[in-house]
Each structure stands twice: as structure tokens, then as C-alpha cells.
Amino acid sequence: MKGIILLGPPGAGKGTQAKRISSEFGIPQISTGDMLREAVRDRTPMGLMAKGFMDSGDLVPDNVVVGIVKDRLSAADCNTGFILDGFPRTIPQAEALQTATFELGKQIDIVISLDVDQKELMTRLCGRRTCNKCGSMYHVTFNPSRVEGKCDQCGGALIQRDDDREETIQARLVNYKKSTEPLVMFYGNSGKLKSVMASGSIDAITAEISGLIRSV
Numbered sequence: 173m174k175g176i177i178l179l180g181p182p183g184a185g186k187g188t189q190a191k192r193i194s195s196e197f198g199i200p201q202i203s204t205g206d207m208l209r210e211a212v213r214d215r216t217p218m219g220l221m222a223k224g225f226m227d228s229g230d231l232v233p234d235n236v237v238v239g240i241v242k243d244r245l246s247a248a249d250c251n252t253g254f255i256l257d258g259f260p261r262t263i264p265q266a267e268a269l270q271t272a273t274f275e276l277g278k279q280i281d282i283v284i285s286l287d288v289d290q291k292e293l294m295t296r297l298c299g300r301r302t303c304n305k306c307g308s309m310y311h312v313t314f315n316p317s318r319v320e321g322k323c324d325q326c327g328g329a330l331i332q333r334d335d336d337r338e339e340t341i342q343a344r345l346v347n348y349k350k351s352t353e354p355l356v357m358f359y360g361n362s363g364k365l366k367s368v369m370a371s372g373s374i375d376a377i378t379a380e381i382s383g384l385i386r387s388v
């Protein structure tokens with residue numbers, strides 16, 4: 173059983189790396205961002221409530237995301253492990269996760285912090301394109317799809333996420349500093365935190381993360 177958290181600012185590559193680790197280790201990727209976007213697309217009550225926060229780059233209230241993560245973690249496919257991507261994002265979420273994993277007889281084995289220079293984050297997020305079908309991520313310059321506008325994996329259309337626009341990105345980065353960065357200290361104190369410099373080749377970063385996971 174490997175319980176993994178990927179921590180890092182928007183644009184650090186959490187989604188990209190979580191997908192790769194998920195398939196390498198055969199464990200589910202739990203992305204609160206993906207789950208919330210799906211709820212928005214399906215116009216569920218939760219999606220309708222979350223949309224306003226997401227569009228303005230704010231965090232969705234803790235009780236909402238904690239609820240969806242608790243449900244997801246109790247599914248049978250999480251018994252062999254899981255990789256959390258984009259959760260927790262606040263100290264209360266991290267505390268709720270501790271309680272939930274304890275109650276479910278699960279644990280967090282390693283927290284990997286992806287570190288990227290602030291200026292690079294802006295460039296990455298502005299050029300990011302996401303498949304509207306399978307969620308695969310590309311970058312117009314650094315990681316383009318083979319056919320422009322089409323996903324290499326599933327042929328879906330590549331779109332710019334509503335919150336990957338410059339004004340919203342600023343708000344997301346400010347919220348990261350204020351609410352999420354304190355988690356580095358939180359998990360640093362628990363002795364489970366490892367940092368990875370997440371600039372450069374995507375493959376090399378995956379290899380480093382994978383090595384860290386194998387070592388616990």
C-alpha cells in the first residue's frame with residue numbers, strides 16, 4: 173500500500189506526474205480538480221456551487237472537497253494505494269485527511285513537493301492545453317500534441333481551461349502562497365516530505381518521483 177501526496181503550486185506538473193505515477197504503480201490518481209470539473213460539466217448541485225470559486229481562482233470550501241476525497245478513498249481500488257493530486261490544499265484539509273486515512277485504515281507514506289520558479293509557472297499555465305475528454309495535458313511550446321488541437325492519447329479536443337487565463341492564474345498563485353504553502357512546513361514536520369526540482373524534462377522528473385516512492 174502506497175499513500176502518496178503530490179504537493180506544489182498550480183502549473184508545477186502535479187496532474188501530468190500523477191497520471192504517470194498512477195499507471196506505473198497501478199494505483200488510482202485522485203485529483204480534486206478533475207472531480208470538481210466533472211461535477212461542473214455534469215451540472216450537479218456540487219458543480220454549480222463550486223463553479224464560481226473555480227472560475228475566480230479561489231479555493232472551493234474545505235467541507236466540500238474533504239467530502240469527495242473521503243468518499244473516493246473508501247472505494248476498493250484505493251486499498252493498494254493512491255496518489256492525491258491537488259489535495260490537501262489547506263491545513264484543515266490536511267488534518268481532515270489524517271483523520272479520514274486513520275478511520276479507513278490507510279496512511280500517507282510520502283509527500284512529494286514539486287518546486288518550480290514562480291515566473292516559469294506563469295509561462296506554463298498560460299500555454300497549457302487540456303484534453304476535454306481524458307484530461308491529458310499539453311503545452312503549446314514545451315509539450316505540444318502531435319496534431320494541433322487534438323489529444324495524442326484519445327483524439328479529444330484540446331482546450332484552454334477557464335482558469336488558465338492570466339487574471340485567474342494570478343489569483344490561484346496568491347491563494348497557493350497563502351493557503352497551501354504552509355503545508356510544506358506541516359508535512360516537513362512529519363518527516364514524510366521530499367522535494368523535487370520540477371523544471372526540465374518531464375521523464376526525468378517522473379523518474380525521480382518514482383525512485384522516491386520506491387524508497388519508502
Ligand code: AMP
Nearest residue numbers: 204205225226230231232237258259261
Ligand atoms: P486544479 O485542477 O487542482 O488546479 O484545481 C482547479 C480548481 O479546483 C482550483 O483552483 C480550486 O478552485 C478547485 N480545487 C481543486 N482542488 C481543491 C482543493 N483541494 N481545495 C479547494 N479547492 C480545490
